[in-house]
Amino acid sequence: MKPKILIYTILFILILINITSYSSARVIDRIIAFVNDDIITQRRLDILVSQRAFELQQVYRFSEVEAQKEAEKQRSELLDRLIRQMLLLEAALTLKIQVSDSDIEEQIQDFKNKYNIPTDEEFTKLLNRDGLTYESFREQIQRNLMTEKLVMGRIIPRLQVRDSDVQKFVEENQEQLPTKAVRIHLRHIFIAFQPTEEDKNAASEKANKILEEINADKSQFEKIAQRITSNENAGEIIETSPAELLKFPNEFLTTLSKLEQGNISKPVESDDGIHIFRVESRTEEKIFFRYMTIDYPISESAIIDTREESVEIISKLQNGEDFKTLATQHSDDRETNTKGGDLGIITLLELTPKKREVISMLDLGKYSDPIETERGIHIYHVDDRITPDLTAEEKQQIVGILRQQLFEKEWTAYTDSLLENAYIKIKPDAVPSLTADTSTPESK
Numbered sequence: 001m002k003p004k005i006l007i008y009t010i011l012f013i014l015i016l017i018n019i020t021s022y023s024s025a026r027v028i029d030r031i032i033a034f035v036n037d038d039i040i041t042q043r044r045l046d047i048l049v050s051q052r053a054f055e056l057q058q059v060y061r062f063s064e065v066e067a068q069k070e071a072e073k074q075r076s077e078l079l080d081r082l083i084r085q086m087l088l089l090e091a092a093l094t095l096k097i098q099v100s101d102s103d104i105e106e107q108i109q110d111f112k113n114k115y116n117i118p119t120d121e122e123f124t125k126l127l128n129r130d131g132l133t134y135e136s137f138r139e140q141i142q143r144n145l146m147t148e149k150l151v152m153g154r155i156i157p158r159l160q161v162r163d164s165d166v167q168k169f170v171e172e173n174q175e176q177l178p179t180k181a182v183r184i185h186l187r188h189i190f191i192a193f194q195p196t197e198e199d200k201n202a203a204s205e206k207a208n209k210i211l212e213e214i215n216a217d218k219s220q221f222e223k224i225a226q227r228i229t230s231n232e233n234a235g236e237i238i239e240t241s242p243a244e245l246l247k248f249p250n251e252f253l254t255t256l257s258k259l260e261q262g263n264i265s266k267p268v269e270s271d272d273g274i275h276i277f278r279v280e281s282r283t284e285e286k287i288f289f290r291y292m293t294i295d296y297p298i299s300e301s302a303i304i305d306t307r308e309e310s311v312e313i314i315s316k317l318q319n320g321e322d323f324k325t326l327a328t329q330h331s332d333d334r335e336t337n338t339k340g341g342d343l344g345i346i347t348l349l350e351l352t353p354k355k356r357e358v359i360s361m362l363d364l365g366k367y368s369d370p371i372e373t374e375r376g377i378h379i380y381h382v383d384d385r386i387t388p389d390l391t392a393e394e395k396q397q398i399v400g401i402l403r404q405q406l407f408e409k410e411w412t413a414y415t416d417s418l419l420e421n422a423y424i425k426i427k428p429d430a431v432p433s434l435t436a437d438t439s440t441p442e443s444k
Contacts, residue, residue: 032430033079035086036423040079045430048078076431084415085147087422092146099145107141155410161402167387169398171360174349180394182348184359185384187323187341189313192271192332192376193306195296200269207267207274207294214264214276221264221278225292235290237280245287249334251275256289267294271332272375295374310370310377317367323381332376345386355380 029041053071056062062070071078117123127137171182195203210228214221225235245253251270255277259265265277273293280288313330317323327341336342348356358368359380368380390398 032427033083034423034425035083036090038086038090040082040086045075045079045082048082049075052078079426079431083424084411084419087415087418088150089143089147091418092143092150095150097146097149099142099149103145104138104142107145108138111141151411154414155407158410159403159406161399161406165402166390166395166398169402170387170390171348174347174356180388180390182360182388183345183386184348184382185345185386186343186359187327187381187383188333188336188343189323189327189331189341189379190333190336190376191306191309191313191330191379193296193298193302196299196302199296199299199302203274203294203296204267204269207276210292210294211264211267211276214278218262218264218278221290221292225290228292228294235292237288237290240287240289241285242287252277252291256287259289271334306377307370307372310379313379314370317379323367341381345384 029043031039032042032045033040049071052074053062053064053067056067056070057064111117112123117126124134127134170177170180174181210224214224222235226232228234240248242257245256248256249270251268252275255265255268255275256279259277259279261279261282263279265275268275268277273295275291275293277289277291280290282288309330313326316326324340324342328337331337331341333341348360351359354373355371355378358371359382362368362380362382364382364385366382368378371378371380
């Protein structure tokens, strides 16, 4: 919903509430709140809840029962919004905001058209049936237009959306906009947690025990692999070819090129941990295998050493040293360190949420603070940022969403300022779930 539509929705609710308050003036009703010199009755709030239930049915396709339940849950929120709307109207009256007769007549005609009221005579009959006169209805329309003019003057000018805001929205909502995924040319320096000899011996002992368990029942390879790691894909079958195998780390290439079908490898040490492989089947064209990794336990002293090294690298970057050169000198990623840490062009969706949050905020040519993971610390650098073009319609939709968010923020801030200077007293039993004291300082 665009901000102006939202304003009209708020004002239309005010029309319904105030019309009902006029028509039920003769009925004794329970007062549930005081707003300066005005009051809110139980009936006014009940009508607002009913209106919300109707909206949930018509717009959001709730069932009648579901809509009523959800509207009741929102009763406290609806009361708060009603109080804010009443304060807006009071501010508009205090400021003596003027609206023209033609604007009032146009609004009345729009109202009649919306509800298919064909003649003035029928309109008057409907108003009289509800205990209203044309004059009282016109007065309420005037007040609503005054409130709208107040909001338009105080809030709408602040709803400025820049191109950078649209860009940020696209980057932060990649999962909802997969065809507009931002691609980034990324580099990194990876400083691995270096296990001590004691750490390696502990991992080796664990690997030998796991190997004994696997050999006792080779069919349990995948279950055992998933039990010892947080990776839910551990132990699953991987399909590759002899040519593709050349791209794997040396430990994979050396072991899998010799391991026969159905056999289990001995524990194979690498920089990443200790691997155990099983070849399910193999032909001249394809190899189907599983593997698991027993991570090295990392001591606290090793983590501290890695953190200190990352701080030293950041210091060198701050002093103007070249990122690519530092990646070649310091990165423990053997696949990219010879290329200056070049990870190629990737989308933000390919990154973990933690890394995505950091990298999405990096400007072109900037590097990140150290990001700590299970295996070590990464420092990233954005070489280039490639953003798919938005169509005019897509950009307009995003601008509309951002303007709505800004409107809600500014509307709340402005009405907060009105609340600070208002006398508000809500009775404890006004809303069933409202048990806390919600009185403003002025009411005590």
